[in-house]
Structure formats: structure tokens, C-alpha cells
Amino acid sequence: MKSSRFTRWVTTGAIAGLTGLALSGCGLIYKPVGHTLNHYSLDEIVPYALGSGDLDLAACGTGMGLNQLGGSFSRVINRPARLMIVTNTTASFCSEMQAQKYHLLVQRNLHNGNTDVAQDNRIVAQRWERLTALRRYQVYNDTVEAYGEIGAEKCPNLSNELGTDQDEFVYLTGVLVGVQGLLNDIQANSSVGIPQNVAAKAGRASECIDNIKWWGVPKALEAVVWLSVPGNAPQDADPWAQLRQASAQGKQAGIALPAMLYALAAYGQSDTAREKEAIKMVADIYNAYDPGQKPDDRDEDNAAAQYLLLNQIAYNEALYLSDRIWIDDEGHRTPLVALGSFPGEGGATQEIDADSYLN
Template structure:
């Protein structure tokens, strides 16, 4: 009798736990959509208006990229928002790369060739991280707006209730080209396609 009661309690516990877990799963999708909208509507403009560029760029990008990206497990990948967050995150790694590039120049000036070699390796490592982030920006741009350089123009429209689509699209193109340059600095270890510049160039405002 006691065994039957114990088993019944276990079944009830498992059923309740499963119900709670499924309820959480149902909540993830609206939370993901809400976070996506809020970040584009409020967080990004707030960060762009900040006087503290280091905190607004690095802090926003590094803080939101993984959180927002994780929602691609339950909703469509929020590519437009990830274009912005990975772009700002790439500023952090690029700043570190520049720091080591400057150290290399100082080391060579002081005749410290061994130290310069170590700092050059560190610079290339951060260039590679920057290239990875910026190549992901380019891929998210393709996912959000369509293939770049194809027969048809990419779709730039107010799809998610913001007026930032054109800015996000141009940012994705420009950052993709920058990622190619970062990859060259990293000895092409990422493998960013060389034709990115040819595809993006004619669509940038400065290309005439």
C-alpha cells in the first residue's frame, strides 16, 4: 500500500514538473520577441546616444550578444539585433588588437624583438576574434535582408516596427568588409570570403 502511495506521489511530482517546464518553454518565445523589440527600440538608441562610447559599445555588445543569440533556440534568429550587438562587440576586440599593434611598434623601436614577436601574436589573435565577430555580422545581414550582390536588391523594410533597417543594413555591409581586413591581419585564419568587398562595395553610399 505504501509503495503504491509512493509511486503515485512520484507520478504526481513528475507530472507537475513536466507541466511547469512546458509552461516555461511556452514563455520563452514571447520573451524572446519582446526582448528583440525592446533592444532595437530602446537599448540600441540609448547606447548610440551615450557619451561613454567604451561602455555603450563594448558593454552593450558583449552584454547582449550571447543573451539575444540564445533565443535563436526558441524563435527565429534575431539577426537584425545581432548585427548591432556583434558590431559593437567587435569594437572591444579591435581595440585590444590595436593596443598590441602599438606595443609591437614600441618594442621594435626599443630593439625588443622577442617581446615584439609575442605581442604580434597577441595582436593577430585579437584580429582573428574581431574577424569572427564581423563575419558573423555579415552572415546575419544576409539572413536578415537577403543575399547581397544577387540579381534582386536586398529587402530593407520596417519589418519589426523600427525605423533603423536601412542603418542596420549599411552597418552590416561595412562591418563585413572590415571583417575581411581583420582576417587579412590574422593571416586569413578565419576564411572570410574575399568577394565580400566586391558584393558590398556598390551598395555602400560612398561607392557612388
């Protein structure tokens, strides 16, 4: 009897020991796997997504899907802040597209006199703006975790072990998206509580990024901050001239992002003439580049090829602003593939046979 009890005790202890060893073995495996997947995501998945032209797939597919996987790495390694900057950025565009959809519905229903429906649409839009602000504030916080306080006296070290531009791009992304998050929060009645000084910090941080190398985006961002934060611009600053110059620089590189920032700044200042000018710039830059049929066909030395997704983001943002103008004047969105044309200019309005929808 004693021997039987002793045998059971030994067996139970052995099973427990083996289980613990197995679990600890899994832990040993998880760490290198976490590091490997983190680096693979940054080195391969992110560049592939940036070179794609499908914003919906990159934002709502790659961004949303990779976000949870990347976030889980923090359970076995240090938080992969650089990767999370990218995944939350792309995921934020997915929620922002939903917010924009409902903002346009607000306009259409107000145009048609449906005030109750418009009010409901506005509430839904604010919910999506809040979610977007939350994601973008996380981008800001991860940027601080990865590179130190934004806008500090000393610029961060943006070199990496591979000698690539990856950290410069990720830092630029974090700084820019942090400002966008503040604007989303304002649309959501400041319900997230993103600090107002984020914009001023981003303006200072833009000086740490090579303006020529990154197609005029840093100077465009700085000008946006000058226009958005009263008293923040130097006495001799001309933000509109700086935005035009940055947009021209972006055009030369085939990148529409500075022109998009010009359009957003003009919209924020209710300057419709400049807004239309900037939207046309985005359309011209976007239409000037015709990518290859497959990613492998594209010129890797061409910025527009490597960062095709950025032009798609710029196009979508400009299209949203264009849709607002069209709905205000005509009650409908921008006609198909007619970005850069506006009501009253002729040639863009599509004649619709209403009877064809009834037959």
C-alpha cells in the same frame, strides 16, 4: 500493501505530470519574453547606445553583455539576426581596440630596438585581429540571414513594421562591418578564411542604401571597395574624389564616418598625405559637435546627436592611425586632445620633465 504501492505510483505520476506541465509552462513564457526582449533591445537599448559617446562602455559593456543574452533568444525563438548584427558589431570594436593597442606596441618596440618584444606583441595583435574577424564574419552571416544574400541583383526590403529607419541602418552596418572583418582576417594571416568576394558584394550592396540619407557612407564604402579590390571599379571611377565628396557630405550632417573610411583607404594605399588630410577631417567634424550634458538634452533631429557613438568610433579609428604616424616619427602616440596635428607642424608636442616622474 497494494494500496500503498498504488498510492506511491499515483503520487509519483502526479509529480511528474506537474513538473512537465510547469516546464512546458516555462516554455510558453520564454517565447513571448524572447520576442519582447528582442524588440526592446532593438527599439530602446541600441538607440540609447548609439546616442552615447562612450565607445568602451558601448562596445565592451553593452555589446559584449547583450550579445550572450540576445544569442540565447535563439533557443526559444528564431535567431534574432538583426540584434546580433548590432551586438557583434559593437563587440568587435572591443576586440579591435585590443588589437590596435598591441599593433602600436609593436611599433614602439621596433622604434626602440626591442625586436623580441615587438614580435611577441605582433602575435598578440594577430590573436585579437582573429577574434575581431570572427565576430565581424558572424555579422556578415547574420546580415545574410536577416536580409538575404548581400550584393544580389535585387535589393532587400528594408522597410519594417514600425516604419522606422532601423533596418536600413542595421543593413548598412552589416555590409560595412563585413568588409572590415575581411581586412581584420588579412591581418590575422587569413586564419578565419573570410571569402575575398565579401568586399565586392558589399560594394554592390552599397547601391541599395540611400547615400544622401546616410551621410555619404554608402558611396564612401563603394570607393573603399574600388581601391581594395583591383579591377572592381568602373572605368571612369575616381575613388579619391568620391571619398572626398562623401566626407564633405558627412561633415555637413556632423557625421565623421565617411572621413574615417577615407583615412582607412589612404592608410591601406600607403598614401600618407591623403591619410593626414582625412584624419584632420575627422578631427574637425568630431570637435564641431558639442553634445548636451545628458542624452535628454540632445536634439533628436540631429544626426550627430542620435549617432554620437559613430563619431566616437570614427575618432578612435582616426586616433589609431594618427598614433602610428606619431610613433613612426617621434616614438610616442598623438599628444592629448591633439588629433589632427602631426609631427613637424609645431604646437602639439608636449614638453615632459622626466625628473618629475622620479621625484
